[in-house]
Amino acid sequence: MKEEIQPTYYPEATVTCACGNTWKTGSTAEAIKTDVCSACHPFFTGEQRIVDSEGQVDRFYKKLKSHEEMQKEKDARITKMILADKVEDRQAALDKLLPYQRSDFDGLFEAMTGLPVIIRLIDPPLHEFMPDEHEILEAVITNKINDTVDQEKEDLLVNIQNLHESNPMMGLRGVRLSVMMPEIVSMQVRAIFEAAADVKLRGFEPKPEVMIPLTGHINELHFIQPKLEEIASKVMQEKGVEFDYKFGTMIEIPRAGLTADEIAETAEFFSFGTNDLTQFTFGYSRDDAERNFLVKYVEDGILPKNPFQTIDIPGVGQLMDLTVKKGRATRTDLEVGICGEHGGDPESIDWCYRIGLDYVSCSPFRVPVARLAAAQSALNQRQ
16 A cells, blocks of 8 residues: 655745755745655656645746756766767766766765765666666557557667676676776766865865775775776876875675675775675575565564564674674774664664674664664663
8 A cells, every 4th residue: 555645844935855955945835745855866756846835836846857857868878878889988978977976976075074975886787777678668569569660769678688687686786897897986986086176175074985885805896996096096186185085895795794804905994785795695685585485484483583674693793793803803993884774773783883883874764763772782881
């Protein structure tokens, strides 16, 4: 059953996104669904709108529409970049995407001045950035039924199908994608550091921390991280400015945890991607497990809890503990945290505190629970 969300009223005609972006409307406003800016939810629809008391589309809605049009243009350029046959063509497409990325990071660094901002480089497999295969297939079939031809759509369908992998979450994604197509992350890092430099020149204090996802072997970092550090240094030289930054990695692959002492020689911080780490440790596909058997496993006592909601301390938790110890044996000041849904779960937060993690990351609506759980863990440890 679809949950019915009641409208929220703003007497002062001010709407603030969870990320802090604020717009003022022209009159008393009614927000339908959630109030999110395009930076937080780029695929919003016209239903997420602000209308004034006379039913006219106000300035906020117009701004949303302009963001929506910009997102469509960005999506088209992403598709072109992915489908490029030659490195030169892909680079040309990436050059056009660079201003979008730089603009996003610019606002982020300004809003977070003086605070560290961890930015994860591209992680999902490329097919997730493509138009929906079923929609394109339906359009192609409809055209054939109507004896019409749309060669562009037919070619797009073939290309999407060619990106198919038998197990995409264990395929070409994360650092592996960075190794195979380094120009993509090179553009992202240039955008990050150009934005940070611009913000620094305006008097703010950016503190970027760049996170390389899905590392499984130290040689992956040896291959890609020096290239990215070179870009960072080059941008600061071009801009005539300096600021502190870090390069780190996500610990999502059990092998990375077991070799954390090696990984920490290059990575300056760790962040546990506990969703993937749980998948790879248990050998479960999260979506398939929760749909097919995980509920029964919990109901019948085979598992005490859903390991994707609460960290499995005897298994995944012990691997995390080992990772922290091995990593800090190499780099004593290693910053370690987690990102994922576990970051908002009180039991998981308590475990993270006990093994010495520096922070947890969670979605905005779970921040109050996370803060309370962290405080309770700290008090319990003192007793």
